[in-house]
Each structure stands twice: as structure tokens, then as C-alpha cells.
Amino acid sequence: MKKLVLSLLTVAALSTAALAQSTPVKFGIKAGVAFPNMTFSANGASFSYDTKTSYYVGGTVEFGLSDLISIQPGLTFIDKGTKINSSSFGFDNDDFLTDDDATLNFKYLELPVNAIVNFKAGNAGKxxxxxxxxxxxxxxxxxxxxxxKEKIEFEDAGFKRTDFGLNFLAGFQLNNGLNIHAGYGLGLGNMADDEEAKAYDASIKHKVFTVGLGFSF
Known part of the structure; x- marks a missing residue:
């Protein structure tokens, strides 16, 4: 798995270097608040646990193909997961001997590659x-x-370390490079990775809404 990750990062780096030789390049940083949750499904039934509040921080490289279109790969550290509130499912808190919510926390290093469409907004920005x-x-x-707090061992707990999906984003950037943005990540990879989950056709997927600030220079 480490070889796969290194290979993907190497390909991304080489592609970035090649593209940088022929197109205008802008570097950026970003950080903000994330609101992730997880969806569970098995045997045709599905449900979502509650959204938790977390964070993300990362960097981007933007290659301008034209005034309208650009390509933006990046690297982001993000805390995903979900909140499990027993009252949401009709359980009595006495059954758990606590009034505390439980949370699952997954810390990911994420590599997005987005196609960006830019629209001028007068003299203010885009x-x-x-x-x-x-x-x-x-x-x-x-x-x-x-x-x-208990550490989750991926293989023992039946979770995969890898995930993939689709990003959607939108925002407004001032001429000085400061931007405000929002995004949505739709996980397509099944996190469940054990024989019992496969027997029940079970899947576990991430979803996350983000909002934050960035700066391009």
C-alpha cells in the first residue's frame, strides 16, 4: 500500500512539473472547518450517522490553461468521521451508562485534482x-x-486505509489572492473490508462539507 501511495504522489509530482513548464502557475494555502459524517448500508437499507465538526488544512498548485479554465491539484490534511448519538436511534442513554456522544475520527492525507472554471466579478475579483x-x-x-479514546487498528477493525471520491467546490477570490470557499466531498470508496461486511453487502462511505479561507500567491 505504501508503494501505491508513493507511486501516485510521484506521478502527480512529475505531471505537475511537466505542466508547470508550459502554463502560468499559482501556489495557494487553505484552511477551514469541516463537517463530515459517514453513511452505512447493508442489504439494501442505509442510514447516516450525525455530522461532527472538525478541520482541514492544505496547499494547492493552480495551472492556468486559459482565462476561464485552470487545473488545481493539491494536498490536504483533513479529519473525517462521524458522531454517534444514541438518542438519534431511539436508544436510552442508560443502556450505554453515559450521556456522552461517541465520535469516529479518521485523519486523512488527501490528494484532489480539480478542474476550475473562473468568472470575472467586475474589478473586485473572480x-x-x-x-x-x-x-x-x-x-x-x-x-x-x-x-x-481508543486507537482504531484498520485491519483488525475491518476498515480500509484508502479512500477515493469526488470533490465539488465554489468560492470568491479577491484580486489580492484572498478567497473564501466551500466544498463537498462525496466518498465513493467502500471503507468496509472484512468477510462479514461482504456477506451482508455492507458499505461505509465518507461525506464531508467544508468552508474556509485560502490565499493564492
Whole structure:
């Protein structure tokens, strides 16, 4: 798996270097608040756990193909997961001997590649919208309830470390490079990775809404 990740990063780096030789390049940084949750399905039934609040931080490289179109790969560290509130499913908190919500936390290194469409907004700046695929690799994970926290071992817990999906984003950028943006990540990869899950045709997928600030220079 490490060889796969290194290979993907190498290909991305070589492609970036080749593209940079022939197109205008802008570098950027970004950070903000993330609102992830996870969807579970099995045997035709599906449901979503509650959204938790987390964060993301990362960098981008934007290659201008024209005044209208640009390509923007990046690298993002993001905390995904979900909140599990027993009251949402009709359980009595006494069954769990606690009033604390539980959270699942997955920390990913994510590689998105987005196609961006830019629209001038008078003399103030530009509006941009975009979409593209992403590949992510989980660096670590844990489950937390109250003051108790337990590390999630991916193979033992039946989770995959890798994930992939689609990004959608939009925002407004001032002429000085400062931007405000929002995005949505739709996970397409099935996180479930054990024989019992396969027997029930089970799938676990990430969804995340993000909003934040960035700067391009």
C-alpha cells in the first residue's frame, strides 16, 4: 500500500512539473472547518450517522490553461468521521451508562485534482467553481466517547486505509489572492473490508462539507 501511495504522489509530482513548464502557475494555502459524517448500508437499507465538526488544512498548485479554465491539484490534511448519538436511534442513554456522544475520527492525507472554471466579478475579483476526483490515505484513526479514546487498528477493525471520491467546490477570490470557499466531498470508496461486511453487502462511505479561507500567491 505504501508503494501505491508513493507511486501516485510521484506521478502527480512529475505531471505537475511537466505542466508547470508550459502554463502560468499559482501556489495557494487553505484552511477551514469541516463537517463530515459517514453513511452505512447493508442489504439494501442505509442510514447516516450525525455530522461532527472538525478541520482541514492544505496547499494547492493552480495551472492556468486559459482565462476561464485552470487545473488545481493539491494536498490536504483533513479529519473525517462521524458522531454517534444514541438518542438519534431511539436508544436510552442508560443502556450505554453515559450521556456522552461517541465520535469516529479518521485523519486523512488527501490528494484532489480539480478542474476550475473562473468568472470575472467586475474589478473586485473572480468567482470560481470546480470539481474533480480525489484519492486519500488514512494516517490514523480513533474512537472517542467522553474522556475515553481508543486507537482504531484498520485491519483488525475491518476498515480500509484508502479512500477515493469526488470533490465539488465554489468560492470568491479577491484580486489580492484572498478567497473564501466551500466544498463537498462525496466518498465513493467502500471503507468496509472484512468477510462479514461482504456477506451482508455492507458499505461505509465518507461525506464531508467544508468552508474556509485560502490565499493564492
Amino acid at each position: 468567482i470560481f467553481v470546480g470539481a474533480g476526483p480525489y484519492f486519500a490515505y488514512a494516517l490514523s484513526a480513533n474512537a472517542k466517547m467522553g474522556s475515553e
